[in-house]
Amino acid sequence: MKPASFGYADPTTVEDALDVLAADEGAKVLAGGQSLLPLLSMRLAAPTTLVDINRVPGLDGITVSRDGVRVGALVRHVQLLHSAEAAAAQPLLGRATANVAHPAIRNRGTTVGSIAHADPSGEMTSVLALTDGSVTVATPGGRATIGWGDFFVGPLETSVHGPAVVLDAFFPALPERSGTAFAEISRRKGDYAVCGAGVVVTLDADRRVSSARAAYLSVGLVPEVHDLTDAVAGKPVDSADWAAAGELARGLVDPDGDLHASADYRRLLVATLTERTLATAAAEAARRTA
Amino acid sequence: MTTKLFGEPVRRREDARLITGQGRYLDDIGSSAYAAAFVRSPYAHARIVDIDVTAAVDVEGLLAVYTYEDLVGPMAEPLPVLIPHPQLTAPRTGYPLAKDVVKHVGEAVVMVVATDRYVAEDAVDRIAVTYEELPVVVGVDAAREAGSCVHDDVPDNVAARHHQETGDVEPALAASPHTLSFTQYFERSAAMPMEGKGVHARWDADDSSLRVYTSTQASTSVRAAIAAKLQLSLERVEVIAPDVGGGFGVKIVHPWPEELLVPMAARLLGHEVKWSEDRREHFTSSAHERQQRQEVTVGYDDDGRITALDVHIWHDNGAYTPYGIIVPIVTATQLVGPYVIPVYRVQVESVFTNTVIVTPYRGAGRPQGCFAMERAMDRIAQERGLDRAEVRMRNLIQADQFPYDHHLTFQDGRPVIYDSGDYVGLMGKLKALVHWDSVEERRAEARARGRHLGIGMAMYVEGTGPGPYEGGHVQVLGSGKVLVSTGLTSQGQGHETVFAQLVASELGVPMEDVEVTTGDTRRFGYAVGTFASRAAVMSGNAVALAARGVKEKALRIAAEVLEVDPGDLEIDEGLVQVKGTPGASIPLRTVAVLSNPLRYAFDEAAKQATQFAGPGDDSKPPVAVGDAPGLEHTDYYSPVRSTFASGAHAAVVEIDPLTWEIEVVDYAVVHDCGNVVNPMIVEGQVHGGVAQGVGGALYERMAYDRDGQLQNASFMDFLMPYASEVPDVVIDHQETPSPLNPLGLKGAGEAGVIPGSAAIASAIEDAVGRRIAAMPISPTELYDLVRSDADQVTNVGPKTTGVLA
Known part of the structure; x- marks a missing residue:
């Protein structure tokens, strides 16, 4: 070795x-x-x-604006984990980063690096997808912004070929009247998730659900975002049937089995984590709507 | 006496060195050594058609390439069967480098030596071995079916048939008011020390001698093996176990191929050579343990008392049997635990598979035996509608029944006679410690939080400290330093502390003056090794006896000087003094000087022992007739048979009924290892054992596929528990001294791991109401189990028998 x-x-x-x-x-x-x-x-x-x-100077900054959070290529997970400003603009960043491996790995590993690595079991790939984020890629031809959907092509594979450096990742800010939650289940604390879910719930001015979206870890070849609004649309936040949204999600995913979890078990976790995280996110959205 | 340290929680003196990076592990030795690396078989069973090294020859820094063809004399013969046994009718071992056929993934085929390990691996990558694949046997069930065979001349794959019975079991079962039968499985795990194996060898051509450092649990025996295989005189070979980063059994096996090949290369190349095992090699080229299929039939009466027990075990011994059938014999004989079993029959088939060899891993067959017995107890309790603790109580050997003879023959060929114990006492302490009788309140409270709570228990008796012997040497220097050495090795257990405690206590010297050396054949050439929870029992007693010998001699010499009777003397804080007479004393270090009459004075202390020193009395030579010079003594301890430690564990689990995650929320241990030399060290041993028990129950397994490829050969996918997965452990001690040895000790090293799977399976079963008949169990498997609607659902299936679907 x-x-x-x-x-x-x-x-x-x-x-x-x-x-x-x-x-x-x-x-x-x-x-x-x-x-x-x-x-x-x-x-x-x-x-x-x-x-x-x-x-390379200038790649180690976290820039927070009204629009969102830009994370430089050399920002370590631990920096993002402890950034109150980043969390204020997009709470998913801190919540997801807390689930990245162990402290020693968070101290060295970079958020952008894990995105460029394009591992569908990585937390930050899913968060980039869920927030509808993008990356800035430098090539000899110039700099380009690539949306997450065009960036992730397959497991450990991105659309960027040839000489390129991913300079930063941009995570749009959490919209108004919205809440988020992130949870994952791993065999041991800090392991790759057997299954993980990040969600964003948005309410309308009457505190009814206007949007519920979820992204999952370790259930597909690339990060997947599923719109679960249909199961809960228009429902008052206090009485929305989050279990129904979980069941909807269970039907939308198509995970594989591996050493640590059968496909069926992963679907169970998708349903359970979806229900749990949506309920948590909705409560946060409700507080932000008050 | 102020120097009485026996029984005190003395801090581990080795820790400052080991935890501040001052340890000297194998890879810290020989920074200029050449490095060895191995081409290992990628196939589980294949014929070697061709080995082409052409492409490797150009690698800059390559020094040598060895295949089987390069082995001569005894090196070309099969590796030894270390522990032959009459019932091991088809023992098989491999060669240091594979000859013609490979029988498991990871078997060494070619050794490369290069200037460093990077270059060596470059060369390994360029060596092309052509294989012809052969049929593969994986898992105990496939071995049993014998659709194909691992060794051509063993068509049924059975290496050994072991059989013991204490009466006529079939009529006893027929006469039993009730019987029940079940089949269950136990999976493979492995010792997984943090430091893998490793060997460093230096050949001194001028002296024609070999020094070998190896990360072993048995340096004296490695020495003998190297001498035999390399055809060297024993006194030309010295073997030293440096600091060893964990063993847990895997390093008792020897000689590993690398322990022979690295010295061979060092001699041939005239240069230091080192091999440090990497983790991937450790997974596929060391040893695993634990897979068994168990078929149990038990007879019992209306009260749940066992009337007869019939067990048939299919034990997976992997591709070869270098360590004999120790593991299945231990299972067979320790299965009966703390219970009265009026009639017992056990049959073991030890079978070959195309997987890594199976040799003792902490517990060494006992976790499996405990699993069989304790799960039988749980089933009897359920059938009779009795409390699980109560059923066990009714079957326990009582305190007045010792010594208790099970009429079985243990792994060392000696009888299984329990020397002492108080199993009823253990049970009482355990129930109190874990609040057994108030579990329903906890269950209700957990239910209110949306969690399923369950409790389980398991008891064990562990034969520890088998012979044949260990020795100890104690020497007092003129400086007052006390040197202690024993031949067995240390892997972090705390021997430096415990043996120093014992010698300081026995001799009456400050512990700071005592220096302990283990596992160095230059210091002590006779030893068996560190395994079977035997170091404290064997070497502890040996060094204590040696210290007593030194004390006797010191008192005799001092008595002459002080002109008193030796019986009137005592030693305290390093001072030999007349009891009750202040001032009439002589330092022990002076006695040491006087014990060795000298001609030459090389320092102040030595001057006192020269022939013209002081007003000597020619009629009273300091060395008595028959005495040898020096204040030192060597002694040996050899037990009549093993001493039997015991314990009881309870686990409380909580299960999330939506994700089926299993959390061990409480773990209680009552432990009896006889007299305790250092309670802190014993508790540390228990904690470590429990961690491995939890790992074996819930996390660890060797996931072989049907082709014999190990799918999880890394710490990413082989789930050794982190601290975050290991519960806090509460411990209560009970001390029933062993009558078999001078210090009344029983072994403590393995105990913590033994009942883990049995107790946790019981707790999960209690929580979810479904039968657990295979361990380990993971959340995804528990989910499959609970949603099955069969009436008598168990989690036995092809997936849990060692083969991935």
Whole structure:
């Protein structure tokens, strides 16, 4: 379990990083390394060059605006976890980040790195999807904003090919009269989720449900967002049938089974987590609507 | 006496070193050593057609490549069957490097030595081995069906048939008022020490000698094996176990192929060579344990008293049997636990599968035996409508029945005679500790919170401290330092502390003056090893006896100097003094100096022992007739048979009825290991054991697919519990001293793990009302179980027999 030999570059500008990536087709970007290094050690990946972007200035900031939260490529999970400003604009960020692995991994691992890794069992991929977020990608041709739906293509696969650095991820702010919740079930605390759910519930001015949306972890090949509004639309927030929304979700997902959970069990968890998180999110939405 | 330390919770003296990074583990040794790495079989059963190393030859830094063809003499012979047994009729072992055929994924085929491990792995990647796949046997049921065989000359896959009976079971069952039968399964787990195996070897060509460091539980026996296999004289080989990062049984197996191959390479290359096992190698190339299929029939009367017990066990021993049939014999003989079983018959078929070998892992067959017996108790309770604790009480061996002879033969060939115990006492303490009788209130309270609560219990008796012997050496230096050595090894248990406590107590010296060395053949060449909860019993008694020998000699020498009777002397705080006469004394360190008459004075202390020192009396030589120089003594402890520790565990679980997550909310342990040398260390042992018990019950399994590929060979998917999954453990002690050894000790190392699966299965069953007949159990399996509408639902199915669907 020792990596094969690889080259190493530590550019100080995005442009230099792109130059190295352009010059070497087998090069890979290294940020926090929490997913990449184990793959190297197990020789499941053998990049010819690691392009370490940790010396590139300007990528380590969390920028909060009225529109949302922009998270730079070098922001560690732990920074987002403790950012009160980010949480105020989009509470899902802190709530989801708390479920990312263990403290040691959160200290080094980056939020954008886990998004670029495109693991459908990752928390932040789902949050990006649920909030209808996007990423900014730098390529030799310039910078582009790519919406989550176009970015995630498959497990560990994005639509970005060739030399590219994901500079940041943008999570839109929580809309008015809305609440969120995030929950996951893992075999051990800090493990990849057997199933996880993040939800956003939005009420109308009369405190009736106008929207209920959910994103799931570990149930599909890419992050999935499901609109569950039909099960609860127009219902007063105090009497909405969240279990019905859970049942709706159970029918919408098509998970696989693996060592830790059968497909059926995952569907059960989708229903249960959906009901629980929607109820929590609705209560928050109600408080914000008062 | 101020130096009485026996029984005190003395802080572990090794911890400061180990937890501040000052430990010296295998991989800390030999930074300039060449590195070995292995090409291992990717197939569970295959014929080796060709090994092509051409592509590896160009790797810069490659030094040597070895295959079976390079092995000579005893190295080319099969690895030893360490513990032969008459009923092990088809013992099979592999070769240090595979010869012709591989029989499990992970079996070593080629050894590469290079300048470092990175380069060695580069070379490994470039070696092309061509295999012809052969039919694969995975899981105890497939082995039993014998659709194909692991070893061509063992067509039924049965390595051993073990059988014991204490009477005529069939008529006893026929005469029983009630009988019940059930079949259940227990899964594979593994010891999984944090530090894998590892070997470092240095050949001294000028001295023709070999020094080997290995992360082992048996350095003296590794030494003998290396000497035999490499055809070296024993005194040319020294083997040292450095700090070892956990063993839990897997490192008692020896010689591992690497323990022979690395020294062989060091000798051939004339350079230090090291191999440090990585985690993936450990999963597929070390050892696992625990898979069994158990068929149990039990007879009992109206009161729930057992009248007869008939058990048939199918034990998966993996591809080879280097450690004999110790594990299934332990299951067979320890299954009866603390109960009176009027007639008992046990039959074991130990079967080959194309999987990693099975050798003792903490508990060593006992968790399975406990699972069989305790689940039988639960079923009897349910059938008779009795409290589970009450059924157990009615079957317990009573305090006045000791020594209690089960008329069985233990794994060491000695009789299973329980030396002492108080099982009724254990049960009383356990019920109080876990509030057994008020569980219905807790259940109602949990129900109100939307949780299913259940409670379960399990009891065990554990044969500990088997022989044949261990030795101890105690030496007092002229500086006052007391050197203690024993041959068995340490893997973090706290031996440095406990043995120092014992010697300080026996000898009457401050504990700070005592230095303990274990597992170093340079210091003590005779030993058996650290396993079977035996270190305190065996080496503890041996070093105590050696200390008594030193004390006797010290008093004799001091008596001459002080011109008193030795019987009037005592040693306290390192001072030999006349009892009740202040001032009439001599430091023990001076006695040590006097014990060794010298010609040459190399320091102030030595000057006192030279021939012209002081007004000596020629008629009273400091070394008495028959005495050897030096204030030291070696002694051995050899038990007549094992001593039997015991305990009772209870688990309280809460289950989420929507997600079927299982949480162990309370875990109570009552533990009896005889006299306790250090209660803090014993509790630590219990805590660690419980953690592994919870792991085995709820998290860990070896997920082999039908092709014999281990699907979860990493800590990502093999779910060893974190601290967050392990419950707080409450402990109560009971001490029934063993009459078999001078200190009255019984072993404590394995106890904590034994009843975990039985107690937790019982608790889950109590919570959800469905029969649990296979462990471990995960939430997804519990969900399958509870939504099945069959009447007598169990979770036995192909998925839980060791093969993934």
